[in-house]
Amino acid sequence: MPFELDHTMIRVLDEERSLAFYGVLGFDERRRARVGGDTATVIFLGLPGDGARLELTLNDGRTEPYGHGEAYGHIALTTPDLDAELARLAEHGIEPEKPPYASRPGGSRICFVRDPDGYRIELIERRAG
Incomplete structure (x- = not known):
């Protein structure tokens, strides 16, 4: 490659x-x-x-927030147990934008959190197998 x-x-x-x-x-x-x-x-x-x-x-x-523009989407991270990770993140005050959901029927569960500058982070549940 x-x-x-x-x-x-x-x-x-x-x-x-x-x-x-x-x-x-x-x-x-x-x-x-x-x-x-x-x-x-x-x-x-x-x-x-x-x-x-x-x-x-x-x-x-720099003291003014950066504009993210229309082109920025998100950074994606995978985890084998989304519920456990969300519980752990909540202990640190990090909450999802909305509860986890499947992006398509039968698809992986996902949700989004935001970093301190407003960048979206997608959390994707990828179970073994």
């Missing part, structure tokens, strides 16, 4: 709030760097057993 997905980048305003949120989802910090002629910090996060697939970018001096 000529290409492989390396990472996805989103711009965030509050480093601590964002790291706490993604930490609850299971991400850990893999590395960080100053970029853009030393005008921004990038923090790469990864899930256990995978590479640094999510880049959080903090632009120096």
Whole structure:
């Protein structure tokens, strides 16, 4: 295969709030760097057993929320037990937009949560087998 997905980048305003949120989802910090002629910090996060697939970018001096535009959709994560994960997330104040539902008859159950900057995260239940 000529290409492989390396990472996805989103711009965030509050480093601590964002790291706490993604930490609850299971991400850990893999590395960080100053970029853009030393005008921004990038923090790469990864899930256990995978590479640094999510880049959080903090632009120096930015205080106004970023517009997500019409093209942004969501980041998707899978779990074998959606109910257990939602109960765990609720302990951290993270609630789904609406209760889990099947995206199509017989399909996987899904729901969406939002990160501190309003980015949607799709949670997909993928049971073994």
